[in-house]
Amino acid sequence: MSQTKYAIGVDLGGTTVKLGIVSDKGKIVQKIALDTCALDGPEKVVKQIKKGIKELLGNNKRKIEGIGVGAPGLVILKKGTVENPPNLPGWGRVQLGKRLEKEFNYPVFVENDANAAAVGEMIFGAGKKHDNFIMVTLGTGVGGGLILNKKVYRGETGAAGEIGHVSINREGRLCNCGMPGCIEAYAGNNHLVNIVNEQLPERTDSLLYKWINDEEKVLDPKLIHEAAQQDDKFACEVITEFACNLGSGLASIINLLDVSTVIIGGGVAGFGDRLFDAVKDKIKERVLKPIAPRIKVKAARLKNEAGIKGASSLVFLRG
Template structure:
């Protein structure tokens, strides 16, 4: 039997698993990334952890047929990382070559959100769909585009960066340094920023009471929780979020026309209180034909999406 190593490389922790090509996880572990020790040191420790998993499973190293890695940064040709988000590893780093030299096993890699999209497309919420877009709604907004069995990674590895579509001319500053991005409005960070602005002038609401007046501790989840309890102030914020989410997703539908949109991340966990109004607002922003038979679903793989999607690179 053939086995594969799936790796979800994170800024603090790295998840490693031994899987088969169908995405079944036989055993997994989490180690500290310790990126400050250097790229070769980190890759070597990851490989040692993968070998230990194989030994525990009585799998011979020769039966490990591939290593897939999800990378926090743009990846060119599943080989070279243009730059790393929050890693001191430089630019245009040949991770594929380095890992193959360390392990002797064929290695493929892609951007971490692309990998999550691949996981949901091959093994998760979009399994069986020919075209899907996965959108990660968290601190920022990431995306992955899957068309006819392939990820769309782009010429320089930046394909799928839907969070940086511009929704507002010269709008709010985004973490990327530009203005008016989808991410600056519809991410958890964008929603909290809008809520904070409103709370400074309106403290007569349930949300303000729920956080004991400590605006610094406000999280997106607090807003959704208060809205579910009927707080009009928070319901208006959810409507704000639904509007910009619909605008961004509508643009994606008009360009990609996917069969399924998979939503993941903390914001998507708000559920129907956000998704129901967002779907209604889509009619303002998406061509009618793109909404016909469209399914918008929540991701199902959770924390396993990274290592499963990494193995999906070998399908």
């Protein structure tokens, strides 16, 4: 008989609910995906989640320890309540955890998706050996989670970890949140695409210019990465500037928290060493001197299935 334990991880997204059975070593042994049906309202979304879990449990013979859910929006741990997720219209407040516990009779752990990603890295990924780290998830927005003393630091209401809304310039670029200079305004995907678009007419000698104008390729962060890998000067400059902005912001956070490890995930994190080295250099340059030698910048390990794995890790952390 195997000693391996399993948990169900539910990654609740605005378009798709991804679910999987995950081992305590972080291996997904079975997975499915369903439409979230967000436009049909919260009751339908809850139905979809239940349907997915039933399907996973249907022909399962493994011992399941519990169900973990990573959800967008604010999560109140008590009753696993999910509040106003930004991309699930008409949601309001749903006691998701309580309802799933009642239905399936397993312990259910609900957490904000950014925090779940951080827990995933702590339990299965790049954060295993670290009691403290700052998790940054780069995407359209810049999300974050703080692991302090091997726990998610949640703040007063569960909203802590908004790394994207630390400002690096009180009179800087306007963020979607309405405020100037947020890290998100400089290190979100949109900004990356925007600055290339802005400067492209003057960079006619760049690979990016050729690809976008002559070959009609779509400009996205991946394309910038590909150009940088071929040493395109313009693309490299854009990535370096991006990393400097991110690194400057992280340096402030590190000074405040005295936490020296940063784990970076999300699509842009695939930019590899060039990005990580530049972020690390900038942090080291900017933090208070005694902290500099301890700085570590690591790539998240969970990659594509970070959502399901992160959600399942909540069970292994708290269970």
